[in-house]
Amino acid sequence: MREVVVIGVGLHNWGKFPDKTVTEMSRVVVTQALEDAGMEWKEVEEVMAGIWIYGGGSGFNPGAALTGIMGDIGIPTVNIYNMCATSTNCFRVAYNSVASGARDVVLAVAADKSPSGFLTVLGRPDPTDPDCIRWAMTGMTNPGYWAIDLRKRMEEFGTTERHLAKAKVASSKFGALNPRALFRKVYTEEEVLSSPMVCDPLRLLMVCATRDGAAAAILCSADKARKYTRKPVIVAGVGEGSSLYGDPTARMGFISEPAKGTAPILSESYAASQAAYKTSGIGPEDIDFVELPDNSSWHYLQYPETLGFWGPGETDKMLDEEQTFLGGKLPINTSGGIASFGEATSANGLAQIYEVVVQLRGEAGERQVQGAKAGMTQTYGMGGNSGSVIMKV
């Protein structure tokens, strides 16, 4: 496998854009990424496009919609869906295409527009499908699952609601430093703790909003990258994971789980990150900062432990000591995270990749991690999807 680098990235503002199609949002980020790489559209050799499940043909066939708006050039396109890990998987498949020698220049792109109100059952109602059953027969919402695992954590490790609030405070401090973030206000713990209860013990300001967004990245073989950029960011390793047998996590969309776990919690994320560490040869001790999927304060607390940065229950102490803030041992979500963007499910993975690239290029301004040499992204997709990317300079 040959070395692969990122030569261009693009990021749409996150927000609500009722008058913009997903294809138009993709056009914006692809155009940005091409400009960033100093290249023409017709030099792209393949497109890995994230599927948008709430739309019609252009939602399920985003590759063709994108080549249409940019100008059809007959290149291969692959349409990909892995729930909220979709865009990380687009990046992974693009990486494989270049690393294998099949292509020199591949584009990964994803756009998402979240429906208003609460996300509910996917697809047509199907009484044999557990995701359908959980909605129709129990009213179990997505944050409800997170609250289940959170309450177990609070019992086991003594995590308090103050830790849940501080996770939001930490994210908001980075959001305030990131001109690309949607939510720029710095919160206090008191404000978070006064927000309405959603799924006890998770309050409104402890769970993410949903929004529209899009992002893109162009990958290139290292030996050809000099033509495009003086600041190539090396893709050191990519992992994708699915669940391990015996996973005790309350998995979204499921209505049963093993009572006693014989696999790690969030086993799909554990599997993905282990694969990224293995293929990159870079371990958690060498990662300078991480973008992790903070759909809720529970995720913020659990993920660094699943990724092996420290032991079970220890994020509480790390947060108390502000080790996850700028200047700390491991800055978490320097972009501000999903907490500061809102979730655009198919697209957040590439937004994380955008942030890591900007940091490693030394272009992160006020939120720059000093001396950053290696960064990691981690996404989490409902029902056992996950992706990890490690990049370095």
Next chain:
Amino acid sequence: MAQKKAYPVYENLFTWPSDEPQLIAGRCRTCGTYYFPRSYVMHHPECKNREATEDVLLSREGKLDSYTVQCFPPPPPFKNPDPFVPYGIGWVSVPEGLSILGIITGCKPEEIKMHMDVKLVVEKVWEDSEGNDVVTWKWKKI
């Protein structure tokens, strides 16, 4: 006037009609893996015969592993009473080694305790337009 009926939101998840309903799980006779619902089949990765599955009626009593209190009305396809009242949803482990999701009943949300004993019941979730009870399984504090 037609007699009021009580029917499940979806069929084939629990024995019904019944005075002592039980959840219908599935189990592989070869690798021993249990799964619920019976339609979402799961096997151990090293299972030698994935066709040897059977229906199993689960034990009716269990312990609450964890829970949340749903504080805002869930969206359709769930139907909420008006006014909405926060309610508990929990995961309950049964002796077969599975932990199963279900609405908590028989107590107020503030009375729910981790690891409390519960039993399976079937109760109304909402009424249909003809006044019949639409039912689901729930875990009742005992």
